[in-house]
Amino acid sequence: ESLQDNTVFRKMQKVITKKVLDHLDTVSTEDKERYTKFYQEFGAILREGVASDFDNRERVARLMRFASTRTGVDGEQVSLPEYVERMAEGQEQIYFLTGTDPKAILRDPNLEVFTKRNLEVLLLVDPVDEYMLGQLRSFDEKDIVSVDSAELKLPENAQQEEGSDDTEQKGDADQAADGPGFERLLELFSEALGERVREVRRSERLTSSACCLVNAEGTMSTTMQRVLRMNTPDFEMGKMILEVNPQSDFIRRLSAICVNPQNADFIRTCGLQLHSNAMITAGLAPDPNEMAARVQDFMLQLAGSRSAIATE
Incomplete structure (x- = not known):
């Protein structure tokens, strides 16, 4: 200790x-294959410098490597400078998504709008990476934000995937969301969910899924909270926001039948089930008994609408 103080x-x-x-920076630029092998072996130690060495935090961050939606989970890893260099016009944030399953992470509904608009997202399969990015907060004056965060900002103009009808679909979604049915749908969902969620609102990030859960501003990603809950029994996850997609065929149908007050209880029940579905997709566990009873009731209603008489 006395020596370290010297x-x-x-x-x-x-x-x-x-x-x-300096040496690692040179190797990472001139011999990527060699650096990749080094990072696979010692990356976990190197990235600790982001949290422990404030003076060199930016330099260490440049040496970190991540999978991304551009290269795939098993593809070539990218650096933060490479990511920033190919950011879309008008993009103000660096996007990332955390998950424990390398394959399942690509099926996360929060990725839908990024795939649709050809926006790259860093894929973090180790929660430690998210912790380090949380310590970093920003890189090259770009905030680092999880795709399941309410702080997410999407560029107004981003390249669409080839063959995309995003503009037309957005117009249809705006028309659906502007109607009284969708607003009433949000009200009924909110009534049903009560204190289970912080808010129920229209989604700007979904393109096909009916709903998703996002975290309120200032909170950690769902995966990080889940890890903390497993290791800290007293840890309480923050209330999440349920986002509803007006483009979804199912949501459009529910919005249409909202005009009939007799459908209110059914729509509330649908809201509860959609919330449970969103929890499962996010890697969270809804009440199994409550969900099983609700699904059984749905199946009973469907069975009751079918005839026992065979027709050709």
């Missing part, structure tokens, strides 16, 4: 750290 030792430490980072 001024000469601290100067040596800074010089050695600088030389090591």
Whole structure:
């Protein structure tokens, strides 16, 4: 300890750290294959520098590598400078998504709008990566934001996938959302869910799924909260926001039948089930007994609408 407090030792430490980072920076640029092998072996140690070495935080961040939607979970990993260099016009944030299953992470409904608009998202399969990005907060003056965060900002103009009808669909969604049926739908969902959610609102990030759960501003991603809950029994997850997609065929149908007050209870029940579905998709566990009873009731209603008489 007395040695570490020595001024000469601290100067040596800074010089050695600088030389090591200079060397790694050179290797990562000139010999990517060699650096990839190094990062696979020692990346977990290297990235700790983001949290432990404030003076070199930015330099260490440049050396971190991530999978992304551009290269795939098993494809070539990308650096933050590479990501920033190919960001879409008007994009103000660096997007990431955390998940424990490398394959399932690509099926997350929060990715739908990014796929539709050809926006790259970093894929973090190790929660430690999210912790390090949380310590970093921003890179190259770009905020680092989870795709399931309420703080998400999408660029107004981004390249669409080839063959995309996004503009037309957005117009249809606006028309559906402007109607009284959709607003009433949100009210009924909110009544049914009560204190289970922070808010029920229209989604700007979904293109096909009916609903998804997002985290309120200032909270960690769902995956990080889930990890903390497993390791800290007293940890309470924050209330999430249920976003509803007016483009979904199912939501359009529910919005249409909202005009009949007799359908209110049915729509509330649908809201409860959609919330449970969104929890499962997010890796959370809804009440199994409540959900099973609700699904059985739905099946009973469907069975009751079918005839026992065979017709050709």
